[in-house]
Amino acid sequence: MNGTFALLFAVVSLTDMAQNHCPTGCLAHSPEAARISISAGQTQFQDNFIGEEIYARYELDHKLGPYQNAIGLSVTDTGDAWLGFGQLWTKEFTSGAYVQLHAMPGIYVQGDGPDLGFPIEFRAGVELGYAFSNGARLGISYDHRSNADIKATNPGLETLQVRYSIPLQ
Numbered sequence: 001m002n003g004t005f006a007l008l009f010a011v012v013s014l015t016d017m018a019q020n021h022c023p024t025g026c027l028a029h030s031p032e033a034a035r036i037s038i039s040a041g042q043t044q045f046q047d048n049f050i051g052e053e054i055y056a057r058y059e060l061d062h063k064l065g066p067y068q069n070a071i072g073l074s075v076t077d078t079g080d081a082w083l084g085f086g087q088l089w090t091k092e093f094t095s096g097a098y099v100q101l102h103a104m105p106g107i108y109v110q111g112d113g114p115d116l117g118f119p120i121e122f123r124a125g126v127e128l129g130y131a132f133s134n135g136a137r138l139g140i141s142y143d144h145r146s147n148a149d150i151k152a153t154n155p156g157l158e159t160l161q162v163r164y165s166i167p168l169q
Helices: 004-024
Strands: 029-031 036-044 048-064 068-078 081-092 095-110 122-131 137-146 157-167
Touching: 004 095, 004 122, 004 137, 029 081, 036 137, 048 157, 068 095, 081 122, 095 137, 122 157
Parallel strands: none
Antiparallel strands: 029 048, 036 048, 036 157, 048 068, 068 081, 081 095, 095 122, 122 137, 137 157
């Protein structure tokens, strides 16, 4: 994946910001539902599924332009952990479907899992799902983690997950 999701996040969110947010302030503060998201899925390293991961994320109660800040923590069954903070970009459609892109730098602590080359690991990905009338969301998420070539060793790690999010209001 090597940066594909990060590039997609940048292009889509900056285009949205220019078209829909800059007339009133490109990064204007606006309310947004805070959410707790829980997901579980499989980790993939060098084209092989190697284990399981659980991931919890808190999405803050506001947006800055098109961006909602979030804090995430994941742990694998091999004892690896990742803690990060970054942005989400979400587009909901009238049908209830939604797409969400995320880009979050964080700290990776290796357990018995793969060596990703550096403690700073950037996590970027896409989620597709359905938003229910009560505000809850159910989606499938796929993301990539790597150190963005900060170090020569940069194999990357992918995660395929099912995520459930509930609003806190």
